[in-house]
Amino acid sequence: MSDLFPKKGHDHDRCVHSALTQAEKVCDVENARFTDMRRKVFTLIWQSHKAVTAYELLDALTSEGQRVQPPTVYRALEFLTDLGLVHRIESLNAYFGCDRPDCEHLGQYFICTQCGRVAEAVNEDMSNAVVKAAGQVGFDIQATTVEIKGLCHDCATH
């Protein structure tokens, strides 16, 4: 069985560092400004492998001493999602850091209802099935939302 969710006790600093490096690269390529606020929001999202709501981000920024209003957070989120650095999880109204922002993909999200962690898959079987099904009914795809809730392997076996 392949791993999807990170192992317990993994070096999370590496996740964050890698995400930041990739985000910088993407912004560079896209000639987009990775400002302090955007970087802060992005880093906060990467504090865990869970999805985070806009107001949790707002609270976190406020605790850090910033006085921030909702539009500031939503703007940063819009910037990050537009660039594909962050994905919105529709069924949670929450946001999740992407670990492959450099390539276009139709992602699928596994959401553990026990531990709250989210994992992104880029599974061709699923993508292909969606594309094929759309083709069969003459539907021209613009965006897909595939979110799967249940128990991750850790939670299911403990």
Place this chain on the structure above:
Amino acid sequence: MSDLFPKKGHDHDRCVHSALTQAEKVCDVENARFTDMRRKVFTLIWQSHKAVTAYELLDALTSEGQRVQPPTVYRALEFLTDLGLVHRIESLNAYFGCDRPDCEHLGQYFICTQCGRVAEAVNEDMSNAVVKAAGQVGFDIQATTVEIKGLCHDCATH
């Protein structure tokens, strides 16, 4: 190409009538009460093949002369979704009538961003791909959300 979205000029009264008949049957089997309010909300949802928000339902009920508060609508929606008579479209925060409420299924939703119509598919390729992908990573599925946005065949070709 198989049809998924209803044809223009189809006899929509038949859709509504069929949906009501099926809903009555499901409620009967489940020994659940299809009260006036639930029937009204259900019928309003079936007024079109679009997804409807809770507050649109509230407004519609109000126009009909009822003085209804949000909890009333949300309770009816909870009842209907629990029974599988209505599905929630997560990416729209809106609700959509199911036309096969009698059988368990992992549905997929095609949402036309042009005309606003929604169509439910029960496509085994997609379901199987999701189930298989979950199996490969040891994920125990509780619920799935598959929503596909784009242009329906009518809108794409006109």
Place this chain on the structure above:
DNA sequence: TCAGAAAATGATATATTATAACATTTCATC
């Protein structure tokens, strides 16, 4: 370097979606 334009953020207000908590009414059953 600095003037002007563009982009980003700040600030205020408000829209939209959803639920908690308790009161009252309706309904099935005895």
Place this chain on the structure above:
DNA sequence: GATGAAATGTTATAATATATCATTTTCTGA
């Protein structure tokens, strides 16, 4: 008809998101 359970009414508020205009920061070109 009395009783308890289910449904609905009522009030208040929580949670999520955006519109609008003001101000600040950054980029660009003279």
